[in-house]
Amino acid sequence: MSMDRREFIKITGLSTLFGLAGKGAFELLRPGVLDAAEHGHGAHAPEEPAEAAIRWGMTIDVEKFSEPGLAEKCIKACHSTHNVPDFGNSKNQVKWLWRDDYEHTFAGNENDYMDDHVKELPFLCFCNHCDEPPCVRVCPTKATFRRPDGIVAMDYHRCIGCRFCMAGCPYGSRSFNWFDPRDALNEKEYNMEFPTRMKGVVEKCNFCVERLAQDKLPACVEVAPEALTFGDLADPDSNVRQILRKRSSMRRKLELGTKPSVFYLV
Amino acid sequence: MYDAWKILVGLAIFLGLFTFAFWMNAGKAAPIPEPKIDTPEIKKMAEAERKCVEDKHFMRTTHMQLINDWRDQALRDGDRDYINKKGKKYVISLQNTCMKCHSNKKEFCDKCHNYTGVAPYCWDCHIVPEEEPKGNES
Numbered sequence: 001m002s003m004d005r006r007e008f009i010k011i012t013g014l015s016t017l018f019g020l021a022g023k024g025a026f027e028l029l030r031p032g033v034l035d036a037a038e039h040g041h042g043a044h045a046p047e048e049p050a051e052a053a054i055r056w057g058m059t060i061d062v063e064k065f066s067e068p069g070l071a072e073k074c075i076k077a078c079h080s081t082h083n084v085p086d087f088g089n090s091k092n093q094v095k096w097l098w099r100d101d102y103e104h105t106f107a108g109n110e111n112d113y114m115d116d117h118v119k120e121l122p123f124l125c126f127c128n129h130c131d132e133p134p135c136v137r138v139c140p141t142k143a144t145f146r147r148p149d150g151i152v153a154m155d156y157h158r159c160i161g162c163r164f165c166m167a168g169c170p171y172g173s174r175s176f177n178w179f180d181p182r183d184a185l186n187e188k189e190y191n192m193e194f195p196t197r198m199k200g201v202v203e204k205c206n207f208c209v210e211r212l213a214q215d216k217l218p219a220c221v222e223v224a225p226e227a228l229t230f231g232d233l234a235d236p237d238s239n240v241r242q243i244l245r246k247r248s249s250m251r252r253k254l255e256l257g258t259k260p261s262v263f264y265l266v
Numbered sequence: 267m268y269d270a271w272k273i274l275v276g277l278a279i280f281l282g283l284f285t286f287a288f289w290m291n292a293g294k295a296a297p298i299p300e301p302k303i304d305t306p307e308i309k310k311m312a313e314a315e316r317k318c319v320e321d322k323h324f325m326r327t328t329h330m331q332l333i334n335d336w337r338d339q340a341l342r343d344g345d346r347d348y349i350n351k352k353g354k355k356y357v358i359s360l361q362n363t364c365m366k367c368h369s370n371k372k373e374f375c376d377k378c379h380n381y382t383g384v385a386p387y388c389w390d391c392h393i394v395p396e397e398e399p400k401g402n403e404s
């Protein structure tokens with residue numbers, strides 16, 4: 001086959017247009033056609049405008065936790081509801097809800113002359129269900145994702161245990177299952193209505209999404225209603241918004257721009 | 267051909283060993299499994315209400331796809347209601363819907379899964395209901 005110079009340049013030019021420019025070439029020649037085809041089918045769920053946008057959030061009345069044992073009560077309620085194992089050492093620890101001190105909860109906000117009371121007060125820590133969750137951005141399998149109601153959820157079926165999310169989370173809210181969690185759980189104390197996890201996945205607080213589906217409050221809120229308030233941040237008249245209007249509050253590591261939805265009332 | 271008989275004997279032994287699994291099990295078809303649906307929860311129901319979420323044939327052939335869809339619908343879309351072909355509503359949950367009735371994993375799930383040689387990993391996380399020890403269990 002022979003080809004003259006003109007023919008060669010034509011073919012090369014066209015191949016470059018379609019090969020290198022790809023989708024751009026389509027846009028150039030038939031604007032809008034490709035986008036329409038993509039959105040027409042294959043999408044998992046059609047995007048509907050949310051009827052009533054909900055944004056779940058929580059307030060923690062820090063002072064109330066000066067009552068001894070209240071923090072532990074919340075932790076126990078959470079961990080027994082969700083079959084969270086206790087391996088008895090911090091290296092393999094799995095935690096959804098835990099207590100820490102002021103210095104570590106609000107790192108960077110401490111000062112040298114703090115009053116003893118705040119120094120010793122326990123601060124409940126758990127997933128902040130951020131508006132801009134870094135864990136979701138780094139997850140390579142979309143195993144962790146943000147629901148429309150603001151809850152940062154985990155799909156353990158998809159988790160490959162790469163632990164990028166643990167590196168991404170600035171709050172240490174995520175734990176890795178180094179061992180089969182059932183090794184550290186008592187079979188008789190299983191919550192039969194909730195699964196366990198398996199070895200090799202990352203887990204964290206889910207804002208009791210399975211209880212919310214049954215119109216129940218999160219387990220920790222249920223045992224400490226005087227200290228914890230759970231509600232809709234998007235609704236200006238909701239319980240949490242009314243509290244936040246009256247009380248001043250702090251959020252953890254605001255400077256990182258993650259926009260947490262857990263408010264510590266001070 | 268040199269050492270023909272050695273080669274032939276070697277070949278015969280090799281073929282014999284290679285096909286061992288076939289002639290060892292020849293004529294011994296494994297019995298067709300019959301999953302049991304005689305759990306206390308099912309027995310409690312009235313005869314007319316003893317229905318799975320979909321009909322028997324559909325569940326037999328398509329339960330794996332249904333469960334797969336359920337998982338995505340409940341977990342990712344947050345929609346935990348399933349409406350079956352007859353319009354009846356069910357809560358989507360393996361542990362709280364499927365296993366509430368089929369509380370006999372060994373006699374129900376495992377029967378066919380073992381027969382067909384599939385090992386679904388549901389039970390790595392989802393908790394199997396406690397099975398009451400029965401006298402006639404083998």
